[in-house]
Each structure stands twice: as C-alpha cells, then as structure tokens.
Amino acid sequence: MRGLFISFIFLINLTTLDSQSSWEVSASNINPDNYFGVTLANGVVGIVSSSEPLKVKDVVLNGSYDYYQRGRVSNILKTFNHVNMNLDIDGKRIGSGDIQNYKQVLDMKQAQLVTTFDMGSKAKIKTKMMSLRHLPYTALTIIEIQAKENISITPMSVIEAPNHLTDVRNFYAEIDRPHVLIPLLTSVGNSPSGRLKVAASNSFIFEEGHGKEPKIIHEDWDYNMHLAKFTKNLKAGETYIFSVVSSTVSSQQYEDPQNEAERLTIFAMLEGRERLLKRHIEAWDEIWKSDIEVTGDMNITRDIRFALYHLYSFARAETSYSLSPMGLSGLGYNGHVFWDTELWMYPPILMLHPDMAKSLLEYRFERLEAARQNAFSHGYKGAMFPWESSSNGSEDTPVWALTGPFQHHITGCVGWAFWKYYEVTGDKEWLKNRGWPVLQEVAAFWASRVERNGLGKFDIKNVIGANEWQENIDNNAFTNGMAKTVLRYATQAALELGINPDPDWNYVADNIPILTFPDGTTRENATYDGVTIKQADANLLAYPLNIITDPKSIKRDLDYYLPRYAKDGPAMGFAILGVLYNRLGENEKAAEIFSSSYKPNEVPPFGVISEAAGGRNPYFATGAGGMLQAVLSGFGGLEIGKTGITQLNTTLPKGWKELIIKGVGKDKKTFIVKGL
Known part of the structure; x- marks a missing residue:
C-alpha cells in the first residue's frame, strides 16, 4: 500500500471514529500475586494502583531525592502513602477476600482510575482516584457507597509513613469557620539522611452543609500510621458520596512543607469536588488536543494512547x-535521569507538546555547572553530563557500574535534544539564553575528548556505547556519530545567533571516524566481532541521527544487526528498527517489529510494559517513547529538521485505514496518513 498524505491540516472538529473503549484500559479477574498497577500522575506526584481495594502501592514525589536503598547513591523519594483508605461496613473491615465483581478501569482521557466492587448483599462501592493535573501536589479520591440493605459504614482516611522516613510526627486539627469545618490529617517526617523534610495532609470533602457533616474521630496508631474516620447509617437504596483531598510536598519544593501541605489541602477542600473535577478534566482535555488515532484498529489506538498517557x-x-x-x-533505576530521556522519551513529547519538552531541557540547563565540574574532574573541557543524574546533576551511577565514568554519549544526547527543540520551535530567545550555553559547552567537551591521530582519525577511545555489553571500547559507532552531529549543531547554533563559531568544531566533526567492516557494514566499535548486543547502537546512525542515509547501507546494517539483538533486550531498540524498515518500504516487517517492540513486554492485568519481555519492572517509559517514535516517525513519517517538523512518504500496516496525528509542533498541526 502506498499512502496518501495530507499535511499541515488544521482539523477543528475532528470526530473520534473509535469507540469510547479506546480511551479505557480495564482489569478484572485480578490476581494479587500477578498484579502490576497503573500510575496516576501529574508530572509531580505519582500514585501507583494496588490490587487491594481502597489501597495504593506507592506514592512518589518528583524532584525529591535522598540516599537510601541500593548503590550508595540517591533515590527518588517515596513519600507518605496518604491516599489509602479503610472501610468498615457493619463493623467488618473490607479486604480482598470480602468483595466480589472487583474491577479497575483507567480512563485515560480524564486520567482517573475508576474502581468498582460489591460487598456481598450489603453494598456496592465505586471510587475515582486522580492526581490532579491543575494542582501539582494534590490528589482527589471520590467515594460512592450504594447501600443494598440498611447498613452502617465507617470510612477512614489514612496516612502511613514508609519505613525509610524518620522522626515521623502525626497531627490532627479542625479549623471551624462560620461556613465550613476543615478537618486536617497531617504527617511530617524526614528523609533517610535528614536532607529533606516531607509532609502530607488530607481532608474530607462532605456534601452535607456546615453543621450537618459527620463527626470525625482521629486515631493515632503504631507503625507510623494514623487516620480520621466517621460513621454514617445508610438505608437500603441510599447512595452516599464523599471525597478526600490529599497533598504532599517536601523541602525540595517548599521551605516549610508542613504548612504548605496543609495550605494546599485547605485550598483544594474549599474548591470542592465538582470544581476540582472540572478543572482536572479541562487540563487533560487540553493535553489530549495532541493525540494519535488509528482508524480501523481500536486496539492499536488504545495501545498508543496508553503510551501517550504515561509520558x-x-x-x-x-x-x-x-x-x-x-x-x-x-523507584526503578532510583528515579535517575539517563539518555532514556533525551533520545527515547523526549522526541514524541517534543513533537506533541513542546512546552513539556522544554521542562526536560530546563532540568539539564539548571545542572550545567555540575556538568562543567564533571568535565573538569575527568580532564576535559566544556560540560560532561552524568550518565545517571538526580537532584544536583552530579554523577549518581553506582560505583560498581562502569557506565558512569565511560558512557559519554549522554553528553551528545543532551546537546542533540537542545538543538531539536530549536528546530521545532524556532525560539531564538530561548536559543540565546538556554540552547547556546549548553551547545557550546557540549561542543567544547567533544573537541577536547577526541584524540587527534591524523586526518580521519580523531578517535574517541575508552567508552561504553549504547550497547552497554561492550565496555571500554574505542570508536563506538553511536558515540562517534552523536559527537559529529552535536559539533555541527553547535556551529549552526552560533550562526543562527550571529556568533562566530569555533572553526575547530566542524574540523573535529569531519575527522571523527565511523568504522565499517570490509563489506561496508557499520562496525559497532573497533573490536566488535559480531557478538550479541543489548540494544540499538550502530542502527541509530540511520535514525535518529541521519548520518547513514543510503537505503542500501541502512538495509545492510539492519540485516546484520537484527539477528544479533538480544531477545530479552530493552524494548525501545526494536522500535527504532521498525522506523527504519518502514522508511525502506518494508511495511510488513516494520509492522511485525513494531508489535514486538512492546507487546511481549506487557504484564497483567492492565498491560503496562516492562523493560524486557518477561520482565517484572513496569512502567518502562523509555519503551513507550520508542514505541511512539515508531508510530510518529515510522508509520507517520514525521521528521524534525531545519524547517521544523516535516513528513516523509511512508506506508501503513494492514488493517490501519488511517493514521491521524493531531496537535503536532508549536502550531498544533494535524498530519494524516491514509491507507489504500
């Protein structure tokens, strides 16, 4: 099939052709022993679902790190579990063994987890939980209890401290105003080393007017847990609705986290359930203006949206x-930032939400001085970004892993991402104040990193490439290719700003070698002899670097390296091969590899993806980024270059009637690929 392409179309009232279920991911027949939850997050607070009714597994606070658990390095902080609940009905505590018809549904469009279950003949319970998009530190849970017979209910809002928090203190207070009673359940503790103070605060939202709300009882338990509860009698057929708002912050965000957590909870409580819900949904409606839909295959649309939802x-x-x-x-990978961000997750976000992509770059810019120090410490000039980065931009790779001292391509990936942002947005003021300071330091690093052994022999020795199974090798294909690319990008950035670029940058770029075997196949490194590889490396020179552009060369590299990919390697590498096969016109091969890039990695009951097939460590956002690149830049043909986002001539798999990519780039364009 050849595609018919309609580019630069603004569809104001594009009607979704798939059914509503392409927005929903459901889990029923839940097995607690084989359960991997979905995450409700707003870019700051992440809440991971649990197989237990009214419970969640983890609450993670972005940007907050301390030293605990493995590796003698920082870990992202698991904060108070402040969204858990207990529910007694007629004096009996609800647990997994007491319920029937248990079902969880992730509504991706409204970013909420809807849970329903029955407790025998007594009641039907429904909860809606969300990490509020418009309030970055606050969550909302709405609870609806429908009595099947006359019952007495005792709901409890619980705050529980994870074991690693120290000096935990619990508080309860009621603020009584003429028009409202504000119950505040609050906990404060220190991170393991004492570096950070962490706080969480909850409040009920009742539908009854002031003076008619239930009386609240506070209970302080052992094991760093306390709760606020109330009792209500319901008649058969009666439905009772109440809500809980929960806020958490650390001293990474606020100097006084206890007071701020309580203020944020008070604010949310007085906003009220309907207003909170409305603004949350409006915020997600705005986000979903950038969407991807496959007409003719509802399941693929759901899979794509599931990946988009997570990013x-x-x-x-x-x-x-x-x-x-x-x-x-x-807490996977300690919450550290790797090349996964810039090379895998960043491109789809940049295409669909440049405003979000800008935040990822700001993270790196704020840590530029630390990267300069890292380069200085290793005897180089410019800036050398760490392989694993957390709060302050220092190297946070465990010392037993050689990736920290030697996986230098990360510095190229950062520079590459900065230039791509400028290509998409054309924001010259940003380039002057953010892009250029980073790009010139990245270029200075690579100019000092090469060993000048003659024309065409500016070698980059003793590195670890994208294929991490080959350590301390010379002239790695991806490392050399990325270095050549960002040296030229730095030159272009200088010219855009009317600055005279360092002529050495292009000179160095021209003399960094890309090694080949005698038949012309790209050689992954100077000593590579065909062994199994962990993930894409040499193939990345064709996409996304566009260094190798000849179709015969691309095909030769694909045919050589695909059989050498580890079957249990990380998902994202296969996705890149799908992009390349599609661009070569091998449509069915591209579709096969696209499916294999994520389907074998799905784990029950929602199908969240793990890092490798058969793995048990979801959610692997890097894999989602690779899968989305296969859709956007493979089947969709989108490419970022000098003129912004353009579209190549590609084809669709069988069964895909139409691929619609909405809200692309700064102008929110729509691209359509029609299958014949």
Missing part, C-alpha cells in the same frame, strides 16, 4: 523536572 502523566510543562526510565511509577 503525559510523567512530564509537566513550566517545571524543571525530567523523566526517569520508569517515570513516576516507582
């Missing part, structure tokens, strides 16, 4: 927060 949930505009490989879904 949108983990990122946030107008911040300086970045993305970990696991996003805000837990």
